[in-house]
Amino acid sequence: MPDGKACREPMRPSVFVSRGHLGSSCSRTDETRASQHSPGHRNAVTQTQLQIEKDIFGDAVAVNNGRVTVSRPDVLAGERMDTLVRAAVFGQGAEKEYARWLIWEIGQTVGVRPGSIHDLYMARGAGKIGGFTVPAINVRGMSYDTARSIFRTAIRQRAGAFILEIARSEIAYTDQRPSEYVAVMLAAALREGFRGPVFIQGDHFQVNHKKFAAARDPEVKAVKELITEAVSAGFYNIDIDTSTLVDLKHESLEEQQRLNYEVGIELLRHVRAAEPPGVTISVGGEIGEVGTENSTEEELRAYMDGFNRTLEKHARRMIGLSKISVQSGTSHGGTVLADGKIADVKLDLDTLERLSKVARDEYGLAGAVQHGASTLPDTAFNNFPKRETAEIHLATNFQSMLYDYCPRELREEIYGWLREHAKDERKDKDSDEQFFYKTRKKALGPFKRRFWDLPVKVKQELASAYDAKFEFLFAQLGIGDTAKHVAEYVKTPALHPRTAGEMAAVQAAPDDASLSD
Numbered sequence: 001m002p003d004g005k006a007c008r009e010p011m012r013p014s015v016f017v018s019r020g021h022l023g024s025s026c027s028r029t030d031e032t033r034a035s036q037h038s039p040g041h042r043n044a045v046t047q048t049q050l051q052i053e054k055d056i057f058g059d060a061v062a063v064n065n066g067r068v069t070v071s072r073p074d075v076l077a078g079e080r081m082d083t084l085v086r087a088a089v090f091g092q093g094a095e096k097e098y099a100r101w102l103i104w105e106i107g108q109t110v111g112v113r114p115g116s117i118h119d120l121y122m123a124r125g126a127g128k129i130g131g132f133t134v135p136a137i138n139v140r141g142m143s144y145d146t147a148r149s150i151f152r153t154a155i156r157q158r159a160g161a162f163i164l165e166i167a168r169s170e171i172a173y174t175d176q177r178p179s180e181y182v183a184v185m186l187a188a189a190l191r192e193g194f195r196g197p198v199f200i201q202g203d204h205f206q207v208n209h210k211k212f213a214a215a216r217d218p219e220v221k222a223v224k225e226l227i228t229e230a231v232s233a234g235f236y237n238i239d240i241d242t243s244t245l246v247d248l249k250h251e252s253l254e255e256q257q258r259l260n261y262e263v264g265i266e267l268l269r270h271v272r273a274a275e276p277p278g279v280t281i282s283v284g285g286e287i288g289e290v291g292t293e294n295s296t297e298e299e300l301r302a303y304m305d306g307f308n309r310t311l312e313k314h315a316r317r318m319i320g321l322s323k324i325s326v327q328s329g330t331s332h333g334g335t336v337l338a339d340g341k342i343a344d345v346k347l348d349l350d351t352l353e354r355l356s357k358v359a360r361d362e363y364g365l366a367g368a369v370q371h372g373a374s375t376l377p378d379t380a381f382n383n384f385p386k387r388e389t390a391e392i393h394l395a396t397n398f399q400s401m402l403y404d405y406c407p408r409e410l411r412e413e414i415y416g417w418l419r420e421h422a423k424d425e426r427k428d429k430d431s432d433e434q435f436f437y438k439t440r441k442k443a444l445g446p447f448k449r450r451f452w453d454l455p456v457k458v459k460q461e462l463a464s465a466y467d468a469k470f471e472f473l474f475a476q477l478g479i480g481d482t483a484k485h486v487a488e489y490v491k492t493p494a495l496h497p498r499t500a501g502e503m504a505a506v507q508a509a510p511d512d513a514s515l516s517d
């Protein structure tokens with residue numbers, strides 16, 4: 001495929017090329033030929049085969065030679081976007097891939113581009129900005145509607161510093177591959193008329209320590225494959241999580257953290273090699289297994305010193321981490337009691353504040369990150385910006401709201417499914433409340449379409465509830481008016497995937513639903 005090959009940028013594993021590479025030499029014919037000749041491209045599409053932009057947007061959006069022009073941007077923020085995003089999620093083969101490509105290209109054209117929060121975090125580490133805590137929201141179920149609520153709230157509060165994320169485990173059990181997730185998040189932003197960088201993050205790109213102990217290389221390779229897949233899709237923020245490899249058997253903190261930073265660096269180098277032109281991906285490290293003992297300053301230093309020293313030795317001048325996840329008292333999902341209530345959490349804010357300060361002052365990072373925050377009481381959240389916490393992760397509470405508003409018949413059907421399909425996860429002492437609370441995330445993938453298809457009335461009730469929740473959280477976390485910081489520090493170069501078929505050709509990485517979220 002000589003013609004198709006001419007369009008490829010050598011030595012770069014990502015599917016993206018900078019604008020210059022998609023000039024006139026890459027005609028439609030070239031793309032067609034490249035698609036037809038590449039393996040695994042049976043569903044590859046070209047603009048001549050598919051014109052769903054015309055069917056959906058009429059003459060408001062045009063595609064010529066792989067370039068999108070939008071003559072009436074207002075049309076994007078309407079019901080036609082709902083049609084396009086459905087094709088991107090539930091469409092078949094070529095139609096689905098083309099819809100994802102079209103959403104990406106429309107976003108590139110009007111200024112809704114996936115971005116890296118790295119430079120904003122560096123500015124924070126340098127003391128130029130502060131006083132807010134970035135919420136990283138794990139969008140699991142009814143993702144388009146949930147994300148729409150997030151962008152609506154962001155527009156109202158002029159917020160720019162917020163992250164949409166999905167963990168390695170969640171990709172598996174919510175049935176959302178990175179390319180689908182990116183399409184849905186961008187479509188939600190476009191639907192609400194949001195403009196600016198969209199920070200999409202891979203959360204807990206985690207090494208499974210049991211699999212690692214059995215066979216190191218295949219497990220590290222699986223995480224690398226996920227990084228390749230996610231970066232190709234538009235994830236420019238990644239939390240590598242090798243904290244599962246911390247070994248408390250060793251006496252010195254240095255030895256305890258050694259595998260954590262050594263494998264962490266191996267993954268960081270893989271991230272840097274996969275970066276598209278002009279993008280420095282924000283990479284987070286993690287020291288404390290969330291739900292276990294609280295982290296200490298000494299642990300943070302042992303990890304960061306080991307990380308930086310080793311990185312310097314093996315890859316001089318490579319850009320390192322932007323933030324660090326620690327443990328200060330929360331647990332993923334919260335701890336559910338037998339009656340279904342969530343146990344109170346003893347959040348150690350002093351520890352969190354000290355760790356953030358050490359991370360900023362001694363290592364130039366944005367600060368500390370706390371996971372498992374969504375189930376904290378409402379009164380807890382305004383402490384995070386006061387204590388200069390860089391970022392918190394919010395997941396389970398939004399899922400709880402989804403189930404609270406879910407029509408009873410559907411919930412019963414899902415619980416029946418869980419009794420059968422999640423019975424292995426049931427502990428003898430679990431009440432029904434505890435069992436369903438802990439396992440119902442696993443139904444989000446199998447019932448994805450049913451959640452998307454909830455009756456309009458239910459969706460409207462959920463939308464109001466989500467709006468109120470995000471309004472509250474964004475205000476408590478102090479991220480109102482952060483769009484100006486994002487505009488100042490974050491640049492998003494134009495990035496164009498070659499064709500829909502090539503976007504689709506990136507292989508899905510091996511799944512593991514048992515990891516942290």
Ligand SMILES: [Zn+2]
Pocket residue numbers: 204290332371372393516517
């Ligand atoms: Zn987490």
